[in-house]
Amino acid sequence: MEESNRTTRNRNRKEAGAATAEFPQSADAARTVTITLPLPPRELSPNARVHHMVKAKAVRRYRRAAWACALEAQAPLFGRRPRWAAAKASATFYFPDRWQRDADNLLASLKAAFDGLADAGLIADDAGLTHAPVVVDVDADNPRVEIRLDKLA
Numbered sequence: 001m002e003e004s005n006r007t008t009r010n011r012n013r014k015e016a017g018a019a020t021a022e023f024p025q026s027a028d029a030a031r032t033v034t035i036t037l038p039l040p041p042r043e044l045s046p047n048a049r050v051h052h053m054v055k056a057k058a059v060r061r062y063r064r065a066a067w068a069c070a071l072e073a074q075a076p077l078f079g080r081r082p083r084w085a086a087a088k089a090s091a092t093f094y095f096p097d098r099w100q101r102d103a104d105n106l107l108a109s110l111k112a113a114f115d116g117l118a119d120a121g122l123i124a125d126d127a128g129l130t131h132a133p134v135v136v137d138v139d140a141d142n143p144r145v146e147i148r149l150d151k152l153a
Contacts, residue, residue: 031151033122035069037062039093039143040109047105059112066116074122083124086152089114090132094139094146103134113147123149 043050043058093106114126123129130152 033070033073033149035066035073035113035117035147035149037065037069037113037145037147039095039145040113044109044112045105046108063112063116063119066113067120070117070120070122074120083121084128084149084151085124086128086130087123088132088150088152089129090135090148090150092135092137092146092148094137094142094144096138096140096143098138101136103136106134106136107131110145110147113145117147117149 040062041058042048043055044062048055091107091110093101095101111126114129117123118126129149
């Protein structure tokens with residue numbers, strides 16, 4: 001069974017592109033987790049006009065990529081899941097160009113990622129997230145989104 005889960009997790013990460021996670025080792029720093037995912041597909045934008053099955057497939061893939069990345073972040077905890085009740089989520093988007101983008105739509109396109117973090121047990125429910133304003137930056141070599149979660153009391 002464990003081999004099956006590992007195979008599925010690896011396949012899901014390959015489908016979504018490179019995703020990484022960082023969970024600090026020290027007790028004080030364990031209040032912060034950084035998840036790095038590829039940019040969300042265009043189908044996840046609230047303004048996208050695509051067939052509902054096309055969007056469902058994109059949601060499933062991106063949600064599983066976030067789930068796999070969150071499980072990787074929890075590996076140093078030896079299987080114990082933090083299940084934070086409340087956290088502050090800060091998203092930084094790195095695009096390959098300086099094109100102007102709507103910050104509200106960027107945050108909405110991450111809904112599947114936040115659901116994946118909840119599926120992995122990193123947070124108890126995505127309703128407990130407080131969202132910070134989205135930051136947009138340029139990185140032509142490595143477009144990505146970094147989600148930083150800070151545990152709230």
